[in-house]
Amino acid sequence: MGRRSCKDSVVKITALAGGIGGARFLRGLTQSKKVTREVDVTVIANTGDDIWVHGVRVCPDLDTVMYTLGGGISVERGWGREGETFTAKEELAAYGVDPTWFGLGDKDLATHLIRTTSLNAGYTLSEVTSALCDRWQPGINLIPMSDNRCETHVVIDHPDTGARVAIHFQEWWIRYGAKLPAHEFIQVGLDTAQPAPGVIEAILNADLVLLPPSNPVVSIGTILAIPGMTEAIRNTSAPVLGLSPIVNNAPVRGMADACLSTINVQTNAAAVARHYGSRSDGGLLDYWLIDHTDADSLGEIEDLEITARAIPLLMTDVDAAGAMANSALDLALEH
Numbered sequence: 001m002g003r004r005s006c007k008d009s010v011v012k013i014t015a016l017a018g019g020i021g022g023a024r025f026l027r028g029l030t031q032s033k034k035v036t037r038e039v040d041v042t043v044i045a046n047t048g049d050d051i052w053v054h055g056v057r058v059c060p061d062l063d064t065v066m067y068t069l070g071g072g073i074s075v076e077r078g079w080g081r082e083g084e085t086f087t088a089k090e091e092l093a094a095y096g097v098d099p100t101w102f103g104l105g106d107k108d109l110a111t112h113l114i115r116t117t118s119l120n121a122g123y124t125l126s127e128v129t130s131a132l133c134d135r136w137q138p139g140i141n142l143i144p145m146s147d148n149r150c151e152t153h154v155v156i157d158h159p160d161t162g163a164r165v166a167i168h169f170q171e172w173w174i175r176y177g178a179k180l181p182a183h184e185f186i187q188v189g190l191d192t193a194q195p196a197p198g199v200i201e202a203i204l205n206a207d208l209v210l211l212p213p214s215n216p217v218v219s220i221g222t223i224l225a226i227p228g229m230t231e232a233i234r235n236t237s238a239p240v241l242g243l244s245p246i247v248n249n250a251p252v253r254g255m256a257d258a259c260l261s262t263i264n265v266q267t268n269a270a271a272v273a274r275h276y277g278s279r280s281d282g283g284l285l286d287y288w289l290i291d292h293t294d295a296d297s298l299g300e301i302e303d304l305e306i307t308a309r310a311i312p313l314l315m316t317d318v319d320a321a322g323a324m325a326n327s328a329l330d331l332a333l334e335h
Helices: 022-033 060-070 087-092 106-120 125-136 169-175 201-206 220-225 228-235 258-261 268-275 292-302 318-334
Strands: 013-018 037-046 052-053 056-058 141-144 151-157 163-168 182-186 208-211 239-242 287-289 309-312
Touching: 013 022, 013 220, 013 287, 022 037, 022 060, 022 318, 037 060, 037 201, 056 106, 060 125, 060 141, 106 125, 125 141, 125 239, 141 201, 151 169, 163 169, 182 220, 201 228, 201 309, 208 318, 220 228, 258 268, 268 287, 268 292, 287 292, 287 318, 292 309, 309 318
Parallel strands: 013 037, 013 208, 037 141, 208 239, 239 287, 287 309
Antiparallel strands: 052 056, 151 163, 151 182
16 A cells, blocks of 8 residues: 655545544544645545434434534534524424434424435435535535435344334434444445445545544444445555544443444454454554553554554544644654
8 A cells, every 4th residue: 555645735535424523523624723734525424324204304424514514513412503493393292293302403404304305306315415515615525425225223122022123223322322232233225325426436536534533333334334435445545544432441422332332342442443453454444543541552553553643532622623633644644
């Protein structure tokens, strides 16, 4: 694999991203003054979390990236719109219409109505996403991982009957708080899903491929499951760098530990690096950034033939995320 030095030119970056963690990192990469290089960013977003709710198509990770980089995200929640109200949700619940557990906001509903109307008119999800981004101007090229349905479902023992059933990931994650032991994650539609237009080219033509600190199983892992995705990452001439979503043996946000335990991966930075694997040994990573509190695992990661560094990985603000991004660029492009 070759190395590219992009010190004096625009760096073409392709990132695979889930929701909140990925979006906040990307905001740092594109908006922080800490980032000293000019970047041209393409984001391939997870659509395994997508769900039909009250007749509209909701794409949580696409919208979280779009809103976060476009300045419309609820900063406190990390998802949905700033200044959101939930009148429609409350009225639907008053009628006794399920699901009552999904937080469909009034402002957010407009996005889903436009998306659903456009999809029903025959436009692809990629085309609809591009049109929605015309309003928000996120400063990146945002592409769904696939235009085809590929929804994540979770196999559990039903809390009432004990029967083994598969429920939508959103129900497991939101309604049950990922507290029901998961036996397996299944991507419904994976057998016919294909990468969206431009996805493979964005990986192969990048100067740097990034795996931001998103859930390794149901965000990054779902993207990687799309046919041709893993092969493209292994074959690109660009360096591949990941940032650990695990800090001091715990997820920074969310319940990634519940997902990792399902696939028998320990909740620590070295174990996730081992899960992704080294490109020199048929895996995905050339570089892995971990938090400074996990520095004692650097040797273990280097033994996997993955170059590792320990830096602060808590994204307390845009500049903190930008410092992480700058460290990633320095390590991967100038190493």
